[in-house]
Amino acid sequence: MTTNRPILPMGQRDRLLELQGVDKTFNGAVVALRRMNLTVNEGDFISLLGPSGCGKSTALRLIAGLARPTAGRILWSGGQGTGDLGVVFQEPTLMPWATVAQNVWLPFRLRGQSMAAVRGQIAEALDLVGLGAFPDAYPRELSGGMKMRVSIARALVTNPRLILMDEPFAALDEITRQKLNNDLLTLRGKIGCTVIFVTHSVFESVFLSDRVVVMAARPGRVIRELVVDAPYPRDLAYRTSPAYAAHCTVASEALAIAMEEAA
Amino acid sequence: MMALDRTVSQAEALVDADEARIARRRRVEGVGKWLMPVIVLGLSIWGWDRLVVWNAIPHYILPSPGRVMQTLIKDWPILFDALLVTLQITFMALAVAVIGGVGLAILFTQSRWAEMSFYPFAVILQVTPVVSVAPLIFIYVENRTIGLLLCAWIVAFFPILANTTLGLNSADSNLRDLMRIYGARRWQTLRFLQLPSALPYFLSGLRIAGGLSLIGAIVAEYVAGTGGIGSGLAFRILEAGYRLNIPRMFAALILIAVSGVVIFAGLSILSHLCLRKWHESALKRE
Incomplete structure (x- = not known):
């Protein structure tokens, strides 16, 4: 947790991961993803934006190693080590029988590290997501937003090179969602993590990311990539700025094309 | 004086008639959960006893x-x-x-x-x-x-x-x-x-x-x-x-x-x- 990587300007970032012509076909018939090329650089905040069925979650599962590509390759610069990856699902996905601290301990526990050895890192991760006061709470005692924060703390506690987020805030109310969006950006500013964020919200993707990858369905594929060059930190002023509105318009248009092509 | 009146009426308002009824029902149910089975069991045993005594049933058929x-x-x-x-x-x-x-x-x-x-x-x-x-x-x-x-x-x-x-x-x-x-x-x-x-x-x-x-x-x-x-x-x-x-x-x-x-x-x-x-x-x- 202590290594805070600086986020370099786009164009100067080292390559972290590359998807080369990745195909995924289910049951030999359903083409979930066709020839996806994507280069992920260190410090990127990439949103995969698209309608349902566009393969954005499939792409995430492939990167996470939960499924193998039918064709193509996924290459990690310098190879993939344990703890290189943190994942946040749409659900908080916490173990209900374990306390908040024990849930965040899980990635370390699986590597055989005792709670005592990593207590500091767990506390640090919980502080980062604003839950420093709740290490001993059980998930059921927390609100939906707080559970999601625990999930984020678990994803970043190992200081991973890449964090995958699969529509993490989709099930939350709008107010909580905006708060978590702001906090996520603050968090990223602090620890300089690389994020791939799946969403179906144009506004969320433009607010959060510096790269928006627009995808279309049937077959799932990338149709466009937009660069959102607004500087971080982004806040309410950005959310209401003409630049934000302009980026949203471009992204919406790209999404509209994606929908047409699918139809 | 005015302020005091308001606090009193607020305190009363905290437990309105509806809430009081719910609280009462919860209390009654709490007692009934234990009391009812005991009463029913007691009545059944008493009925069994009366059945034997009133009909003079011999103990080798149905004991009291x-x-x-x-x-x-x-x-x-x-x-x-x-x-x-x-x-x-x-x-x-x-x-x-x-x-x-x-x-x-x-x-x-x-x-x-x-x-x-x-x-x-x-x-x-x-x-x-x-x-x-x-x-x-x-x-x-x-x-x-x-x-x-x-x-x-x-x-x-x-x-x-x-x-x-x-x-x-x-x-x-x-x-x-x-x-x-x-x-x-x-x-x-x-x-x-x-x-x-x-x-x-x-x-x-x-x-x-x-x-x-x-x-x-x-x-x-x-x-x-x-x-x-x-x-x-x-x-x-x-x-x-x-x-x-x-x-x-x-x-x-x-x-x-x-x-x-x-x-x-x-x-x-x-x-x-x-x-x-x-x-x-x-x-x-x-």
Whole structure:
């Protein structure tokens, strides 16, 4: 947790991961993803934006190693080590029988590290997501937003090179969602993590990311990539700025094309 | 003065008529939950007593509750020894059912092949009435205690096996994915994810199995029949039946029923203690 990587300007970032012509076909018939090329650089905040069925979650599962590509390759610069990856699902996905601290301990526990050895890192991760006061709470005692924060703390506690987020805030109310969006950006500013964020919200993707990858369905594929060059930190002023509105318009248009092509 | 008035009226307003009614109903229900069964039980016993007295029914057909209690006290040494024998079989069977049920469930979830091969056998064992298998068991198994144990086990292990298998398989699929992403080994997924997920299911199976192992033990004793020394409650009931000692039959029956209730209550408390911190079933609703 202590290594805070600086986020370099786009164009100067080292390559972290590359998807080369990745195909995924289910049951030999359903083409979930066709020839996806994507280069992920260190410090990127990439949103995969698209309608349902566009393969954005499939792409995430492939990167996470939960499924193998039918064709193509996924290459990690310098190879993939344990703890290189943190994942946040749409659900908080916490173990209900374990306390908040024990849930965040899980990635370390699986590597055989005792709670005592990593207590500091767990506390640090919980502080980062604003839950420093709740290490001993059980998930059921927390609100939906707080559970999601625990999930984020678990994803970043190992200081991973890449964090995958699969529509993490989709099930939350709008107010909580905006708060978590702001906090996520603050968090990223602090620890300089690389994020791939799946969403179906144009506004969320433009607010959060510096790269928006627009995808279309049937077959799932990338149709466009937009660069959102607004500087971080982004806040309410950005959310209401003409630049934000302009980026949203471009992204919406790209999404509209994606929908047409699918139809 | 004005301010004071307002606080008073606010305090009154906190408990309006509707809230007061709900609170009252909750209190009444709280008392009734305990009181009602006691009243109904008391009335039934009183009705039983009146039935016997008013119709002058002889005790060798239907003894009065008082007479049953007297017999229970008088025959306590015999009945208590028999109870111990039956309970011993019951608890041993339950213990073996837990080991066998959980062990098989873990084997089944670790190996699809084992599950495909052996699950049908578990079902066959379960659906075949133990009464019909027991005579064969007592032919092949010399040792009577082991025979009894085997019968009780056959009845008791299936709910534990079925429930624990279901529990081990119902671990959250996202958490499974997470385990894979973090490179968890098989035993780690079992230990940290599947076993805790299965705990509520296992405990619910255990409560059923507790009652069933008692039933299994009693049924097996009936089939095993004689033996005299070291005989359980079922044997005492059979024996008392031959001698038309109806009060003793009732007394033994009461002991069996009470044992069953105590076992169920004990396992329910165990279940509550294990789950109270996190599981929906054990949480108090606001």
